[in-house]
Amino acid sequence: MSKLCSGVVACVLVGGCYSGLAGDGSGGSDGGGDSASTGDGEDTGIGACEGDDGSLVDRATLRRLTRFEYNNTVRDLLGDDTLPGNAFPSEEIGNGFGNDADAQPVSSLLVEQYGAVAESVAIRATETPERLAALAPCTATVTDATEVECVRTLLADLAPRAYRRPLQDDELDELVALQQTLRADATFAVSIAGVLEMILQSVDFLYRVEHGRLDGDGRVRPTDHEMATRLSYFLWGTMPDDELRAAADAGALSSASDVRAHAERMLDDPRARPMVRFFFDNLLPISGLAALERDDVRYPKYSGAIGALMREETQRFLEHAIFDGTGTWPDALTAEYTFMNAALAEYYGVDGVVGEEFQQVALDTTQRLGVLTHAGVVAGTIHSNETNPVVRGSFLVQKIMCNAIPLPSGDVLAEIKPPDPDSGATARERFSRHSEDPACTPCHMAMDPVGLALENYDAVGLWRDTENGVTIDASGSVPGTEGTIDGPVELVRKIAAAPETHACFAQHWANFAYGRTHDSADACVQTAVETAFTESGYDVRALLLALTQTDAFLGMPAGEP
């Protein structure tokens, strides 16, 4: 068990230091890899782990594009911005980001949809002379005599970008031959569409295939084009751009410093921002806010439109805090400002905000502080019209601080239901059984006191001083920390000051970056990343750069070809 969970919570913690939702499955590995960092050389990045290059052989390493990545990739490859990948069945929750290489099963439905979506994308990309010309200008003047040459030109440009590597041997000939076969029964445009349809279902497009190469020290590393792909999907969620491809062609992505230089460039580019949004859409309970429904008699100010604005508030704030502000996670957790437009400000009861544009607004720091007190974050954890201190506390303790709390046994779990709304005036009364029944207490004392400190926020995230006429007691505590707290502002200060909060944040980013679910075998790499994060003063950009400098990112499993 790593230091992340040593004796923090009174309740028995489950192994592996990480617990997602019930049913995540466990990609547990008992592989080795706890050996100490040895730092073998100046330009080998951080966290070199002897006998363990950070990727385990018994894990699947082949990553399939997620819906987010597929959408971005067809946009950048073919200019198709219709988000066609949303037609695919949703990913397994896995590591929380849907990109866990060990949790990407293939269903008949998925493969059928790959085919159907590929066909529609391919038709859109070829249906007008203008679209065809965008693929290759020669299509505008193509004749029977020049057709094969034009197809060759088109595919010599398109296929390496789609496959994210140079074509090998006779691959181009094969692709041209496929076009010629299809041409027998079809127009020129339809035959090109057919080749595109094939490419979009191909293993080289849908999967991030890595063959690797041996470096001078006898270690297996990704090729430069494979490294370009690792960088671009991690930092931009899409295929490599021309600069990355040029660097790979020139053999200039081999060293840790090469990789770092590109990572810095990429983080400065606006294309990094949608990736960060995607990360927080999955880390925080905000992606479904536009569809969040509430009783409109009890919550007349709330609507799905307000939910969408709440999500935008949190995303706009985080984007600013990370890219334009101080850039540290503790500052994001305790920021005294947020972003609102007029409609959202009116919802919050904040004066002086005009217009549809989001703008920076100072918070009333007696009531709110930092991202965890945003209306969307406290409302999004709740799946009903009543607040629930257990799910709010569980979110903060398990997802934000990575302190795993086991689910109750099957018999108890099946009986769990929210308390009767009439069983007490306040949530503290309604959930009082948790602090009284010895069967509940050990675990619930690790969650409820955290969630109860948020009771001043109602089920739609608005401030309240009373519930059913009774003044809310928002006192509580944070397990593993000293003392007690009163209210949400003290709560988030406590959370922001706890080292495990930041280790947890780094762990989520590592899971996202490496497409895996953290387990004890990752301890060495994880420690290296956490150390770099801590030394940077918890700077998020520094964390993202550090994630490109580990052996997990720079290397490949030994023993794999």
Add this chain to the structure above:
Amino acid sequence: MIKRPTLSRRTVLRGAGGIAIALPWLEIMGGGKRASAADPSKRFVTVYTPGGTVIDNGAGENRWRPTGTETEFTLSPILAPLEAIRHKLLVVDGMSMTSAQGEQHQAGIIAWLTGTTQQPNYGYAQGPSIDQVIATLLATDTPQKSLQMAVRWGTGKSHGLLHPINAVNFEDNATFDPIPPRLDPQAIFTSLFGALDPDNNADLAARIARKKSILDFVDRKYDGLAQQLGARDKQKLDEHLTKIRELEGALDQMIIPTDVCVLPEHVDTSDYNPTTGLDSADDGSILNTETDQAIPKVGKFMMDMLVMALACDVTHVASLQWSDTEAKHTFPWLGLDQHHHYYQHDGNFRPAECEQIYTWYAEQHAYLLQQMDLVELGDHTLLDESVVFFGSELAQPPVHSKSDMPFLLAGGGGGLRGGRFLRNAGLADPSHNNLLVAILNLFGDERTTFGDPAYCTGPLSGLT
């Protein structure tokens, strides 16, 4: 690549140039042979309903179990709607899902067709579901190996996503992946019957030739790469390749309209949101009354498509799920404006309302069986060469009991004999894994155990 060794009757019929000729294929291929008791069953259908039944209505009455003897019996109030098809119905009473170990609802739905316990930490199944094993046995020349459909699925805590509380079918592969059911009736219609739709038919032969060229190319690349990878990655690509080959196979097996294979009536379901589960609340407090109101219509449409998918040989194995174990939707057409789980136990056990719901499910099941029995295949019907398994994840809702499961079999496949009531069928050993292996035996699979062997002592006798 794999080339199927057997000569598909459709390959024969398509002949040179790929033009389908509607010949009486049963005669050509010798398929007109009279189905006899010794013939393995040819088709398998599973129907899942949530929340068990009413084993005890609080007044000591079992509202599900028939009364009487094996052949002279009276159907119970809940099963009464099946009266018209009782001669092809086998009521299997007294089985226990002893392999359902784990969370109460999740372990039940997982064990129902797999006979395995739930993976630790609230995971999925630890073995394949019998429908997938049977699909492997039967899917020699159908466009789709199997078909999974669900009505008003992904309610409550699963929020519309695949989850151990809503997965019924599990792949017959090394990792037993849960299979997401198809939810959108319009997409299902296109997928199953698009080729029969005259609007799509104009350039069908060219389209098929094109798809074959494309998939053949894709196939070779997956195959080539898989050989170069480590074991886990190879397994991943091999699974993908298997699914690509299913699609390729489907192109060789066009649906041919016949007397019994006709396009189902295309129903407008614009008032039904198939992914409304994505907006669901843990406690069912978020309602979509318009979608709930459309459930009977959508359910009937899906059953019609299921029957025709079998009659047209699109597939030989089909699964229909009525919701999931959360069942947090309402029944406005029954005058029930709370969700099913509320009547099961969230709002205390309400046996009268539960009985209304289960009786309605029995009506739907009767419709499905009767439709299958209307499809004439020479001297017998589609139902006669099929086995239909109807079940749930538990028996008595408020206590989540797994004994006295409300299981029904129907059809005549593999010599299954209907018109009977097997009271206490599990008297010697109630473990339902014994029933699962007995069902497998109806398909010519001669194994003697299925699922977790700790809960299986051998095939249940008495089905034939």
